Amino acid sequence: MTDSKNFKAVVAGTGAYLPEKILTNQELEKKLDTSDAWIVERTGIRERRIAAKDECASSMAAKAGRQALEAGGLEAKEVDLIIVCTSSPDVLFPSTACFVQNELEAFGAAAFDVSAVCSGFIFGLSVAEQYLKTGRYENILLIGSEVNSRIVDWTDRSTCILFGDGAGAVLLKRVEWGKPLGVMSTHIYSDGSLSDLICVPGGIGKSGINKDDIDDKKYFIKMSGNATFKVAVKRMADVIREALKFNDLSMEEVSLLIPHQANERIISAVADRLKYPLEKVFMNIQKYGNTSAASIPIGINEARRSGRIEPGDTTVLGSVGAGLTWGSAVIKW
Numbered sequence: 001m002t003d004s005k006n007f008k009a010v011v012a013g014t015g016a017y018l019p020e021k022i023l024t025n026q027e028l029e030k031k032l033d034t035s036d037a038w039i040v041e042r043t044g045i046r047e048r049r050i051a052a053k054d055e056c057a058s059s060m061a062a063k064a065g066r067q068a069l070e071a072g073g074l075e076a077k078e079v080d081l082i083i084v085c086t087s088s089p090d091v092l093f094p095s096t097a098c099f100v101q102n103e104l105e106a107f108g109a110a111a112f113d114v115s116a117v118c119s120g121f122i123f124g125l126s127v128a129e130q131y132l133k134t135g136r137y138e139n140i141l142l143i144g145s146e147v148n149s150r151i152v153d154w155t156d157r158s159t160c161i162l163f164g165d166g167a168g169a170v171l172l173k174r175v176e177w178g179k180p181l182g183v184m185s186t187h188i189y190s191d192g193s194l195s196d197l198i199c200v201p202g203g204i205g206k207s208g209i210n211k212d213d214i215d216d217k218k219y220f221i222k223m224s225g226n227a228t229f230k231v232a233v234k235r236m237a238d239v240i241r242e243a244l245k246f247n248d249l250s251m252e253e254v255s256l257l258i259p260h261q262a263n264e265r266i267i268s269a270v271a272d273r274l275k276y277p278l279e280k281v282f283m284n285i286q287k288y289g290n291t292s293a294a295s296i297p298i299g300i301n302e303a304r305r306s307g308r309i310e311p312g313d314t315t316v317l318g319s320v321g322a323g324l325t326w327g328s329a330v331i332k333w
């Protein structure tokens with residue numbers, strides 16, 4: 001066993017894939033009792049991407065993953081582990097990660113999924129970090145991919161307007177501990193007593209897939225939006241504060257905050273609590289809506305490629321999702 005202080009994880013490449021089809025608020029206005037004005041005012045969302053019929057979590061994940069490998073200059077056969085964070089997997093099993101492995105022909109890698117819904121990417125990062133810190137693995141492909149459009153009830157205006165599809169990926173590499181860059185910390189939490197706040201309640205292992213649950217639309221996302229909103233702001237702000245304290249960092253030293261993109265008002269309220277300027281908060285929710293586990297890696301990829309993350313920068317990630325799950329991470333570039 002190697003001393004865990006010997007190694008760290010660095011982001012060596014990033015990638016993303018967003019389906020071509022754009023669904024605007026104006027199009028939703030035609031199908032639902034809603035309005036562009038309501039959606040923009042309450043969520044900040046203007047449009048979202050919808051996967052094509054032949055796309056799914058694994059196909060989008062493979063595209064994002066391939067881009068991250070290219071950016072990091074690594075061949076698929078050199079990947080030791082593929083982690084796919086998703087709550088809209090292709091099938092119940094095998095894991096979506098196994099399909100991605102096959103598509104990438106990354107046959108030297110172990111592959112598994114992480115299920116923590118909108119906190120999935122930070123939970124996955126926390127898992128990957130452990131394998132790299134202990135020296136067990138050298139190259140890990142970490143992907144968030146969601147096809148939320150298949151698990152929302154398109155007649156429920158309180159949820160369907162929120163979600164979108166997409167995938168984001170990072171290639172993580174092992175480096176010597178002494179380097180002043182990489183994943184500096186991850187903090188993750190869960191509270192299963194709040195599982196009713198956001199869930200897909202239909203039975204699988206619990207009661208078997210059954211007609212009653214199908215008829216009651218229980219295989220779609222149900223959410224107590226207002227109650228979730230309140231816990232989301234506090235938990236995300238608190239866990240970001242914890243990350244700062246752990247790293248002995250002040251908010252001024254953070255160059256970019258990349259929060260999970262659930263709602264523009266949640267993001268603004270978190271920034272407000274942290275007394276952090278909104279201009280330094282990454283936001284793309286207007287274009288993609290809530291892409292669950294994909295939202296943070298899509299954000300990292302966009303920020304990196306558009307020059308909002310430069311060498312020497314310190315980035316903080318924060319999330320809240322169904323479970324309830326929440327987490328934060330600090331990355332130095």
Ligand code: ACO
Nearest residue numbers: 034038042117118157158225226228229232262263321322
């Ligand atoms: N268009 C028009 N009116 C609507 C719509 C809509 N699309 N949806 C709801 N309304 C109505 C409601 O029926 C309600 O009407 P009423 O007052 O007559 O009863 C009114 O608008 C207000 O509804 P609220 O639910 O109180 O609206 P709120 O301001 O809370 O916004 C929202 C709803 C956007 C869902 C917000 O609560 C939210 O973002 N919550 C948090 C979501 C979140 O963070 N999820 C975590 C991650 S998701 C995951 O893990 C899968």
